[in-house]
Structure formats: C-alpha cells, structure tokens
Amino acid sequence: MLSALSGEPISTVRTATSPTRLSDVLDLAAGDSAGVTTIDSDGSRRRETWLSFRGRVRRIAEDIRASGIGRGRIAVVAATEPSEILALFWAGVVAGVEPLLVAEELLDERGGDGEWLAALSHQAPVHALLHAGDAQFPVVAAAARWGLTPVALDLGPGDGRDGPDRADDGPDSRIHFMTSGSTGAPKVVPQRHRGIIDMALGAVAVNGLDSATVGFNWMPLSHVGGMLMAHVRDAVIAAEHISAAPARVLADPGEWFRLVSEHRVSAVWSPNFAYRMLASAAEQIPADGRIDLSSIRFCLNGGEAVSAKDCARFERSLGRLGMPRGTFAPAWGMAETCSGVLYSPRYDPASDTSPTVSVGFPLPGVEVRIVAAADVEEDGVGHLEVRGSMVLERYLVGGDLAKSTDGWFRTGDLARIADDGVHFVGRDGTRIVANGVTWNSADLESEAEQVDGVVPGTCAVTSFRPRGAERDSVAVFCAVDGNASEVRAEVGRRLEKIIGVPVAQVVDVPPSAIERTSIGKVRKGRLVRRFIDPAPRQLWTLDWVPTASPGAPRLGGAGQPPVVLRGAGLAHSAVAEHTPGELHDVLQRWRREVEPARLRGRDVCVVIETYEANSDRLPRSHPVAAFLRATAHGAGARSVRTIWVHPAVDEQALDGVLGGEHTPDADLFLGPHGDLWRRVRTPVAIDRSGPRADHFVILGGTGRLGEALGAELALRGARVTLVGSRTQPGEDRGDGISRVTADITSSAAVRGLVRTAGWDPRERTQVVHLAGAPTPAPQDVVERLIGPKTDGVREAAGLAHALDAHLAVVSSVNAHVAGTGVETYAAACAAAETTAERVALVPTTVVSVTSVSEARQTDRTTVALGEALGLDEVSVMDIATCLLAEPARSVLLGVGEHMPLIPPRDSEPTPPPDTGPTSATGPAEPELSPTAAHLAKALRPLLGADSARLDTSWFHMGLTSADLPNFARTVTQHTGQKVGVLELMRYPTLAELADYVEGSRKRSSE
Known part of the structure; x- marks a missing residue:
C-alpha cells in the first residue's frame, strides 16, 4: 500500500432515526412541503409535492403486487421519460420489487429487437418488465418471448385515492444499474438500500446541502449519477427536486439556463463535457438580468475526468449571469460505489496549478487506498481501492469482482493521494503520458477546441499503441467546420506545443461517429479501432496442398459406404457456365432426386468432374455442389466433402479416394497424374501500406x-x-x-x-x-x-x-x-x-x-x-x-479458428469425431445427474443407436442445425422448462443444459 485516506465514521451522519429503506426516505420527504418536478422530452411538466407523489406511487405499487410479481423479484424499468422513470422506480421500491434501470438506447430502435433483454434474461433472474400502459418500446413485445412478465401500469392519478400505507422493501433490498461500458462490456450492479442512503447522507453533510436546496438533474435517470447522486440525495433531505429529459438541454443548452433561473436552482451536476458545452452557451447569453444564476450554490462535476480549465471557464462565463464563485465540487464515484464517494467542495479552479484536479476526500464511512501497480513508474501512483457500505457486494451480470476478503474493491483507476485529496491519473484513454508527464485528456480536449474550425463538444484526445510499436502515440478526434487540413494541422501544433511530443493522428470525424455512453463519456477505444487501427477479424483464404494417397478404407458411418452424388450440373471447365435459368433448372432437378432420409447419418461425397489439370485453376466453390452440401447438412449427414476429379482419372482410383481415410468434410482434388490434393484454410494478413481506393x-x-x-x-x-x-x-x-x-x-x-x-x-x-x-x-x-x-x-x-x-x-x-x-x-x-x-x-x-x-x-x-x-x-x-x-x-x-464445416488449417487438421457406438447402459450412464439422464433419454431418438455423452456438443453428437428446433421442443416437453434454440446454443452440452434447467427450476420456485 502506498497511501490511504479515511472519511469520518458513518455514525457521524447515520443516527438511530436515519432511514434504512428507500421507502422510509420517501416517507420522510412526504412530511415536508417540497416537491418533485419532471420535464419530459416533449416539454410537458408535472409537479407534485412529495406527499402527493408518494400517494400516487403507493397506488401504482399496489397494481404491481396485483400482477403477481413477488417481493425481491428483479424487474426491468422500461421508460425513458423522467415522469415515467421516477413513478416506476419508486412504485417498484414500495412494492418490494428490485428495479433494474437500463439506458434509453436499449429501449428505442437502437436496442434492436431486444437481443440484450434475451441475454439479460439468461444471465440473471430477471422476472418482469415494468412499463407505462401506452409504451411502444420493442422490448415490451419481446419480453414474454424471453420469459419476462410485461406489466403495463397506469401512471396517472387514477381515482385520486392513495394506495395503501404499505412498503415491502427492506435495508437489503437492491436497486440494479448497468455500468456505462465506456471502458468495456457493461455490467449489472446491484446496490443495497442501506448503502445508497449512507452515500446520500454523507454527500449532503460534506457539501452543506439541506431541505432548502433546490436540486436540478438533466442527466439520464437510468444512470447512477442521475438517480442516486441527484434525485435520491434530494429525497433524503426532503428538498425540491427537478429532473429534465437530457434531450431538452442537449438540443437547446439555453433550456438549462432558463430552468435554473426560473426555479432558483441551488444544486446542479454535470460531467465535464457538459460544463464545457454550457460555458459556450453562456457566452452567447446577454447579461441583461433575464437569466439570473445567483441562486446556484453547488456545482457537482463528476462522471468523467475533470478539467480545471473547463471549470474556470464555466465559472467565469456563468459569473456574468450572476453565479457566485466557489461553487464547484469535483467528485468521483461509480455504479459500484452508489455514485459519488469522493468530494472536493468549494474548489477554486482559477488557482489550481496541478496537472490533475483533486476530487477530494472520502465521505463518512468510506476508505480509499493506493496500492502499487507493477506497470506504473510514477511516484505515489497506483491502483485505487475503496471500501465501505456503499461498495457493491457482487455483480449481477458480468464483471470479475476484484474485491479482497477484507472488503477492498479495486476500481480500475490509477490515482495518487496528495495533501488536497485524491488525484486521478486516468483510466483507459483518459490518461495521456508524454515525456514522462501525465496529462489529463479533458484539459487537452479543451485546448484543442480553442482552435478555430473545431466544432465545440466533439474533441476526444486519447493514447493508443500502433501495431508493432513499443510505446503509445497520441490521437485527436474532432469534427471540423472549415478547411479540414488546416484545422487538423493547427490542432496538432497546439497540442504538440503543450505535451512536447508530436501528435500522431488528428482525425476529422462527423459528430455522429463520436459514440458516447448515456452520460456523455466518449467511447475512445472505438474511435481508435474505427479510424486509426481498423484491423478486421481474422481473414482466411483457401489453398490446395498435396496430400498422401488414400490409406485404408474407411466405412461411411454406421458400417455403410459413403453416399456419392454426381451427375447433372456437377462439371467445371474454364469456359462452360450456366445461365441463371439453366442453373435454377439443375437445382430443381436435384431437389426432386435427393432423398434427405437417405443422407441422414451418412458420409456424403459430392463429385465434380473438372477439366482443369492444375489445382490452382479450380474455383473456390461450385454452385451445384454448394446446393447439395447444404441439402446434405440440413438432412443430418455425418460429413460432406466435395471431390474434384479430372476425366483422366479412372473409376478404381476414384473409388480408392471415396473409401479412403481422410479428414471429414475435406475438399479433395484428384489430378490427371494420380496426384491428390486437399483444400486447407490459410490466414491472410491485411496490408494497409499501399494506396487505397478514393x-x-x-x-x-x-x-x-x-x-x-x-x-x-x-x-x-x-x-x-x-x-x-x-x-x-x-x-x-x-x-x-x-x-x-x-x-x-x-x-x-x-x-x-x-x-x-x-x-x-x-x-x-x-x-x-x-x-x-x-x-x-x-x-x-x-x-x-x-x-x-x-x-x-x-x-x-x-x-x-x-x-x-x-x-x-x-x-x-x-x-x-x-x-x-x-x-x-x-x-x-x-x-x-x-x-x-x-x-x-x-x-x-x-x-x-x-x-x-x-x-x-x-x-x-x-x-x-x-x-x-x-x-x-x-x-x-x-x-x-x-x-x-x-x-x-x-x-x-467472420470464420472462427475452429469452424468445422470449412477446411481446417494445414498445420491443425481437425480430427474426426469419435463416432464409435456407446451402449445405452454403458459406464457413462451412472455419472449423469437425474436431469441430464432425463435429457439424454429425450435426445436418443434423434441420434438413433448412439448414446448422448455428458460433455460432447450437440454437433459432435451428430445433431445438425435442422435438428435443434425439434430437440428444443422435446426438452421443453420432458422438463417443463422453456428451452429454445438460443438456450441450446448457450448451453451446448448435456452437462451445461442440465445445469441451466435445474437453475431455472430453482429460480421459478423462489
């Protein structure tokens, strides 16, 4: 350990009368005259006192109970408007349901057809989807398909009567959040009510907030910052709270100023990029008194790296409109810590000369420490770890919880501790190291945006390591309005003067290409992969290599010779070809002649007569052979190979190849001199050094x-x-x-x-x-x-x-x-x-x-x-x-390393599967669990005499894609658990599928 800090004991803010459940928080808020206001994306407003809001929430909670969702069950909140999110969130809390908040892009058309919900339902015990009765999200219709109960709720005032005075949550009830995914795959983070309330109690104490506060949030309520760090915090102190749809401010930053002025807002928060945007907007607003920001007392800056220069500009620009100095509070937190747990109140950006901004000290009940990192050479810099009641116990989905036995959670951030608190050095793209000096990317982005022609709010600076290089380079991405080459050159010169090393790339990208998380963090890794180092997945080509002559005869499955398909259309020459109509007629003829039942479980050989003496002149594929291969695989053939044969080859030599021992599914060429060739897969490297098409x-x-x-x-x-x-x-x-x-x-x-x-x-x-x-x-x-x-x-x-x-x-x-x-x-x-x-x-x-x-x-x-x-x-x-x-x-x-139906690499031939018969009463049977044995019994009719094996995939047991739907229906009938093709893909062996079925039964009985 390099250094450590501890906040005050939690007992300094938590007393015997402090709430332990979120429903208690709502009850306390309802005892005051303050209220909650929502402004949806269409501009519609709704204000209720906390008391009136609680009454409506209780009525909705009663409808949730009536739907049959049990206490402690997890339910996705399918809403994007603040008025709907808050109503569904609190109603779920009061009903004892555990809300799972998801980003807007997963609910609208960007979320596709609900694949994320399908994945979530298979990775977590999610039971329901709460939504307003008139919601039109695609996932509402898809919910039942993935085993979730969609619950349509009337969020209006109803008959005006409050619901019953009842709350079914407890201190250990949880709220679930998806992490931003800006540095990797999103995770689902569950947080206990008590930990959330501890965070809020500490935040209001450290920052001097009370019931006179008027809080304003315009960040997504699906994000931990918007919901916990702003909304729940205001509820804990029974303060006036306003939540507006993010689109309102992003489309018109002037909306932020009008709302703050109109409602006399005293507490605001935004990530750094938004303060930069608001500062630009403020500079266009006349200081004529119509916009009055003198009510602001607290500006929380969190959610991404904080820039002293941006803070100073914001303070200076908004000072023209009446905002007092000394209101900034840089903060740090994450979904895994119930949002902000480090604060630096009354920060003065104008006097800060440090290369990184301090985010201050821990809240009461929180401890932080810096642990040495092997790949970091800067003095005092190491891994940040945090401990306290606000830290999650486990991930619900994803994530390898880097938490020690004594409760320390490794955040993934690099930081150091100084006299003025914790300084973040960076994480995944926010840290730029040049000439031994660490730079905050937010500061560099602010500098780049001072260049004329750079579109404000579009700049992203990151480091990346070029292929084959031993050190990182610096890249800048921005949208340009003007002469692109001149603007890029000036951006490069400006940053090089600051950091002392050349900027490797300045890339002009349209604003639409700058992907952000729900709270505005730029996905910098994707920009690098897209515009600087866009290496595609592994590319392969198909080559012919000489192979040994046929060996000992091999029987074609179940003691039978291979099925040979040869005849109409199965010829190739450099000059012969079919018209589209002729090819269609040939395929129709084969469709009539091929009997699928004759191919099931058999080795199939498609023979093409080719008038090419050299394998290099053969095409990669043949239309009629491709048709027959697809037909054979769909019919459940054991293996399918294509054999190209020169007319000079006699039938005896061909019979030797047909019956010889070769890799299943291998394409072969039997040349005019008795030479035998096998087609193999060869990796291909992309050469990006040559000129590209314009x-x-x-x-x-x-x-x-x-x-x-x-x-x-x-x-x-x-x-x-x-x-x-x-x-x-x-x-x-x-x-x-x-x-x-x-x-x-x-x-x-x-x-x-x-x-x-x-x-x-x-x-x-x-x-x-x-x-x-x-x-x-x-x-x-x-x-x-x-x-x-x-x-x-x-x-x-x-x-x-x-x-x-x-x-x-x-x-x-x-x-x-x-x-x-x-x-x-x-x-x-x-x-x-x-x-x-x-x-x-x-x-x-x-x-x-x-x-x-x-x-x-x-x-x-x-x-x-x-x-x-x-x-x-x-x-x-x-x-x-x-x-x-x-x-x-x-x-x-798009072909994987071990794709079985395409020729293997020459150095790594795919061994033939073990197809020896296994007795149904053989020694493996007693090792099967009761569920696995039940599944094996269901599988045997599809495999004939073969017995199912515990850890062998469906495909290696002989099933084909055509068999899976029928197998899924059979499993559902035998087990009573809904199993589809997707489940068979995720759990591709008897052992894995049995575990899944048993787990589903257990969850259903809870």
Missing part, C-alpha cells in the same frame, strides 16, 4: 447492407456511389453519398453508369458487388437471387474494366460452409464467386462474409446457430477495412 461504386448498394457500408466508407474519407433499384435518381439525403437507380443485369444500364457515377481518371476506383437478396420469394428466385449473382457479377466486371477499377464481390460463406442458409442461396453465392473468377478482366477479390450486424437479414436464432458453429457476426467496419486494403487474394471474413 471512389467506391457499390452495386446493389441501396439495401440495408449497402447503405451501412456506404456510410462507413464515407466516414473513412472515400467518395461513395450507391447503385440499386430502391432509390430515385439523384436522390440527395445530405450525407454526401450519391445514389443512382440502375438495373445491374442490364448491359446498357451498366454502360450508363460510367457516365452517371462521375468517374474521374485521377481517382482510384473500386467497384463493389452486393446484389442479391438472401430470401427471395419462390416465384422470383431466378430474377432476385441467381440472376444478380451471375449476370450481375459479369456486368460488374465489365463496369470495373471500363473504369479501370478493382472489383470486389461481397459474397457469403454459405458458398463454402453449407448448411447454415437456404440451399439455393448457397448455390447462388457460389455461382457469384465462380463467375467473378472467370471474368477476371480486372484485379478481382471475393470477400465471403458471415452475417453482418448492422444489416442483419436473418433472425437471431440463425445467427446463434452460426456462432455456435464458429461463424462470428461481422460489422460493416470489418468489411470496409477489408475493401480499403484490397487484399490480393479472395478471403473469408
């Missing part, structure tokens, strides 16, 4: 994926033209992206694109082909699926040739994986890739991607199946990075 012409780009990819490429500084059939000619959305209507299967239209795309021979152009919907209607499968991926690719190659451009065909791994998508879609993707290789008049790359998160065209269950098989969902950032690098070889993107 102009991207995206064909089929007006769908969801095209729009998202175009926006990402435009953010990276490229000119983008989207071509498709869903837009009007010349449509301008003000985003700098050109949109052109054209039929990409028409030669005349493609020729016209040379003119309408605005080709500039001085630019490096890249044509990107995306066309083709994955799930077309049955009647237009040729026009909307196969045609755009064959004729469309040919026309795209012609356009690239005319523009002297690189051609990139964005295909799908369905062309190679087979079994994770529609059979015809797999064939169409393979046809697109084959066509691209045949018409390579220009440099061509095929990028085979998995599901794309920003433009998902499959349901969550299909995505989960892919993830279970080793296919990672990718982002448009990954695809954009790959396209900008122009890899010289065709690649696979």
Whole structure:
C-alpha cells in the first residue's frame, strides 16, 4: 500500500432515526412541503409535492403486487421519460420489487429487437418488465418471448385515492444499474438500500446541502449519477427536486439556463463535457438580468475526468449571469460505489496549478487506498481501492469482482493521494503520458477546441499503441467546420506545443461517429479501432496442398459406404457456365432426386468432374455442389466433402479416394497424374501500406447492407456511389453519398453508369458487388437471387474494366460452409464467386462474409446457430477495412479458428469425431445427474443407436442445425422448462443444459 485516506465514521451522519429503506426516505420527504418536478422530452411538466407523489406511487405499487410479481423479484424499468422513470422506480421500491434501470438506447430502435433483454434474461433472474400502459418500446413485445412478465401500469392519478400505507422493501433490498461500458462490456450492479442512503447522507453533510436546496438533474435517470447522486440525495433531505429529459438541454443548452433561473436552482451536476458545452452557451447569453444564476450554490462535476480549465471557464462565463464563485465540487464515484464517494467542495479552479484536479476526500464511512501497480513508474501512483457500505457486494451480470476478503474493491483507476485529496491519473484513454508527464485528456480536449474550425463538444484526445510499436502515440478526434487540413494541422501544433511530443493522428470525424455512453463519456477505444487501427477479424483464404494417397478404407458411418452424388450440373471447365435459368433448372432437378432420409447419418461425397489439370485453376466453390452440401447438412449427414476429379482419372482410383481415410468434410482434388490434393484454410494478413481506393461504386448498394457500408466508407474519407433499384435518381439525403437507380443485369444500364457515377481518371476506383437478396420469394428466385449473382457479377466486371477499377464481390460463406442458409442461396453465392473468377478482366477479390450486424437479414436464432458453429457476426467496419486494403487474394471474413464445416488449417487438421457406438447402459450412464439422464433419454431418438455423452456438443453428437428446433421442443416437453434454440446454443452440452434447467427450476420456485 502506498497511501490511504479515511472519511469520518458513518455514525457521524447515520443516527438511530436515519432511514434504512428507500421507502422510509420517501416517507420522510412526504412530511415536508417540497416537491418533485419532471420535464419530459416533449416539454410537458408535472409537479407534485412529495406527499402527493408518494400517494400516487403507493397506488401504482399496489397494481404491481396485483400482477403477481413477488417481493425481491428483479424487474426491468422500461421508460425513458423522467415522469415515467421516477413513478416506476419508486412504485417498484414500495412494492418490494428490485428495479433494474437500463439506458434509453436499449429501449428505442437502437436496442434492436431486444437481443440484450434475451441475454439479460439468461444471465440473471430477471422476472418482469415494468412499463407505462401506452409504451411502444420493442422490448415490451419481446419480453414474454424471453420469459419476462410485461406489466403495463397506469401512471396517472387514477381515482385520486392513495394506495395503501404499505412498503415491502427492506435495508437489503437492491436497486440494479448497468455500468456505462465506456471502458468495456457493461455490467449489472446491484446496490443495497442501506448503502445508497449512507452515500446520500454523507454527500449532503460534506457539501452543506439541506431541505432548502433546490436540486436540478438533466442527466439520464437510468444512470447512477442521475438517480442516486441527484434525485435520491434530494429525497433524503426532503428538498425540491427537478429532473429534465437530457434531450431538452442537449438540443437547446439555453433550456438549462432558463430552468435554473426560473426555479432558483441551488444544486446542479454535470460531467465535464457538459460544463464545457454550457460555458459556450453562456457566452452567447446577454447579461441583461433575464437569466439570473445567483441562486446556484453547488456545482457537482463528476462522471468523467475533470478539467480545471473547463471549470474556470464555466465559472467565469456563468459569473456574468450572476453565479457566485466557489461553487464547484469535483467528485468521483461509480455504479459500484452508489455514485459519488469522493468530494472536493468549494474548489477554486482559477488557482489550481496541478496537472490533475483533486476530487477530494472520502465521505463518512468510506476508505480509499493506493496500492502499487507493477506497470506504473510514477511516484505515489497506483491502483485505487475503496471500501465501505456503499461498495457493491457482487455483480449481477458480468464483471470479475476484484474485491479482497477484507472488503477492498479495486476500481480500475490509477490515482495518487496528495495533501488536497485524491488525484486521478486516468483510466483507459483518459490518461495521456508524454515525456514522462501525465496529462489529463479533458484539459487537452479543451485546448484543442480553442482552435478555430473545431466544432465545440466533439474533441476526444486519447493514447493508443500502433501495431508493432513499443510505446503509445497520441490521437485527436474532432469534427471540423472549415478547411479540414488546416484545422487538423493547427490542432496538432497546439497540442504538440503543450505535451512536447508530436501528435500522431488528428482525425476529422462527423459528430455522429463520436459514440458516447448515456452520460456523455466518449467511447475512445472505438474511435481508435474505427479510424486509426481498423484491423478486421481474422481473414482466411483457401489453398490446395498435396496430400498422401488414400490409406485404408474407411466405412461411411454406421458400417455403410459413403453416399456419392454426381451427375447433372456437377462439371467445371474454364469456359462452360450456366445461365441463371439453366442453373435454377439443375437445382430443381436435384431437389426432386435427393432423398434427405437417405443422407441422414451418412458420409456424403459430392463429385465434380473438372477439366482443369492444375489445382490452382479450380474455383473456390461450385454452385451445384454448394446446393447439395447444404441439402446434405440440413438432412443430418455425418460429413460432406466435395471431390474434384479430372476425366483422366479412372473409376478404381476414384473409388480408392471415396473409401479412403481422410479428414471429414475435406475438399479433395484428384489430378490427371494420380496426384491428390486437399483444400486447407490459410490466414491472410491485411496490408494497409499501399494506396487505397478514393471512389467506391457499390452495386446493389441501396439495401440495408449497402447503405451501412456506404456510410462507413464515407466516414473513412472515400467518395461513395450507391447503385440499386430502391432509390430515385439523384436522390440527395445530405450525407454526401450519391445514389443512382440502375438495373445491374442490364448491359446498357451498366454502360450508363460510367457516365452517371462521375468517374474521374485521377481517382482510384473500386467497384463493389452486393446484389442479391438472401430470401427471395419462390416465384422470383431466378430474377432476385441467381440472376444478380451471375449476370450481375459479369456486368460488374465489365463496369470495373471500363473504369479501370478493382472489383470486389461481397459474397457469403454459405458458398463454402453449407448448411447454415437456404440451399439455393448457397448455390447462388457460389455461382457469384465462380463467375467473378472467370471474368477476371480486372484485379478481382471475393470477400465471403458471415452475417453482418448492422444489416442483419436473418433472425437471431440463425445467427446463434452460426456462432455456435464458429461463424462470428461481422460489422460493416470489418468489411470496409477489408475493401480499403484490397487484399490480393479472395478471403473469408467472420470464420472462427475452429469452424468445422470449412477446411481446417494445414498445420491443425481437425480430427474426426469419435463416432464409435456407446451402449445405452454403458459406464457413462451412472455419472449423469437425474436431469441430464432425463435429457439424454429425450435426445436418443434423434441420434438413433448412439448414446448422448455428458460433455460432447450437440454437433459432435451428430445433431445438425435442422435438428435443434425439434430437440428444443422435446426438452421443453420432458422438463417443463422453456428451452429454445438460443438456450441450446448457450448451453451446448448435456452437462451445461442440465445445469441451466435445474437453475431455472430453482429460480421459478423462489
């Protein structure tokens, strides 16, 4: 331990009459004449005395009890407006329910279709979702699907009568918060009522607040700062409290000044970035007396790093409007400590010469200490640890609780203790070290925003370590209004003069690209990954390597020879090809001829006759083979391989390969000289050193994926033209992206694109082909699926040739994986890739991607199946990075290291699974728990004679994606617990699924 500080004993603020439950706090507040005011995003206001508010809350609490939610059950609060959040929060507290507050972006369209709720329901015992009766959030409809009870509540005054004088909470009841996620994945933090109240009692004592206080909060009430550090604090002292929707102030900072002046607010709080924004707004307000800030006595600055310069500017700017000096109180806290537990009241920013701002001393009942950190060389700087009743006991979801046996919690911050209290050195991007000096990023951001042309409130300064470098570099991100190159250069010069080292990158980004947490913290790591070091996931290519001649014969599953599929359409040459209609007819013929029942549990070999003597000339995939592979996997085949055979090979040699011992699912090539080759997966490195394209012409780009990819490429500084059939000619959305209507299967239209795309021979152009919907209607499968991926690719190659451009065909791994998508879609993707290789008049790359998160065209269950098989969902950032690098070889993107249905790495062949029969009454059976044995019994009909094994995944036991829905229904019927495909993905073995089922039963009985 390097140093330590302790606050006064908790007994100095907690007495025998102090509340221990939050319902007691509400009762105390109701004994005074003060009230609570809410201002929603539409401007509607509501003021009630605490007494009237309690009466309404009690009535809502009675409705919650009537819904059947038991005491101590966790319920998500689905609300975004202050009036609704406060009513639902307090009603849940009084009813004995434990509210879980979630950020607004999870409830509106940004939260998608409720996947976060699905994940939460499987990781935590969340039982209900509380919402206003007229709420339209997507998660309300999704709640029941994930096992939560949606409870619609009337939040109005009802019949005017109060609910019963009853409260079901206790000192150990909890409120649950999600952490911001600014430095990693969000966690769910439960905090006990008693700890929350201890924090509030200490905060009002240290900062001199009392019942005469008028508190104002405009930060999200879903955040620990807004709810506990502001609202509950004011309730503890029965003070007047005002909460406004954040959007009101963010859209019009003048709203903050009007409310403070109108309500004579005395206590405010904001993170540092907001004080900087408000200072800018104050400088535009005339000092004519209409705005009077003389009532302010307490300005809490917390939630992110504090800048002395920003505080001084705020004090100076608002002083013009009457705000007294000496009101600032830098503070520190986190969800894990019930918000602020360190305060520095009456801070004077004008006289502070320290490189970091002190956040003061611990509240009563709180201890802090600095513990040596191995990777920190600065004197006195180490890990900050904190202890006290406000510190969480455990995470509900996520997080590795770094808490010692004697109660010390390691916060993840680096700090030092000086005479004036605790100074934070930084955490994850807030600490900039240059020439041995540590700089606060907030101070540097404030300096950068003084440069003319930098848009206020958009600057983010962070450090990052370039690949292969031994030390960190400094990067600045900001939005520029003016000459971008001049502004960037001036920002770099200004900061270099301060820190003494060159700024590696100054990046001009649009404000929309600066992602923030719910209280405004910039997600700096994402900016670095997006604009400076956008390395995509692992890229793979497929190569042929010589392999040994066939060994001893291997039986094709259950003592049977392999099923061989060969015939119509299974041929390849450099000149032969199918029209879309011909390919469709061939696929329909195979659909009629293949009997799925004949393939189940068998080894399947798809044989292609190829007129290529060299393996290097073979395409990566074949449309008919892709169709048959998908069909075989969907039917439950034991393994599927594709064998390319030259016509010179005799049948006896082919029989030797068909019956030989080879890696299951391996693609093989039997050459004209008896040579045998095996296809393997090889990692590909991205080379970002070469010149990148300036102009991207995206064909089929007006769908969801095209729009998202175009926006990402435009953010990276490229000119983008989207071509498709869903837009009007010349449509301008003000985003700098050109949109052109054209039929990409028409030669005349493609020729016209040379003119309408605005080709500039001085630019490096890249044509990107995306066309083709994955799930077309049955009647237009040729026009909307196969045609755009064959004729469309040919026309795209012609356009690239005319523009002297690189051609990139964005295909799908369905062309190679087979079994994770529609059979015809797999064939169409393979046809697109084959066509691209045949018409390579220009440099061509095929990028085979998995599901794309920003433009998902499959349901969550299909995505989960892919993830279970080793296919990672990718982002448009990954695809954009790959396209900008122009890899010289065709690649696979989103394929995991051990994805079993794609050829393995040459150095790490995947061993064949153990398929030996196991007796149903063998020695493994007694080791199964009763639940696992019950599940094994349900599984055996799906596996035939094979017995289920405890720690073997469903796929290695022989199940396929097509089996999982039926298996899920069977498990639900046998156990009485709701189990779906997602549960089978999360718990992929008998042991794990049995534990989940037993845990669900236990939670249901509580």
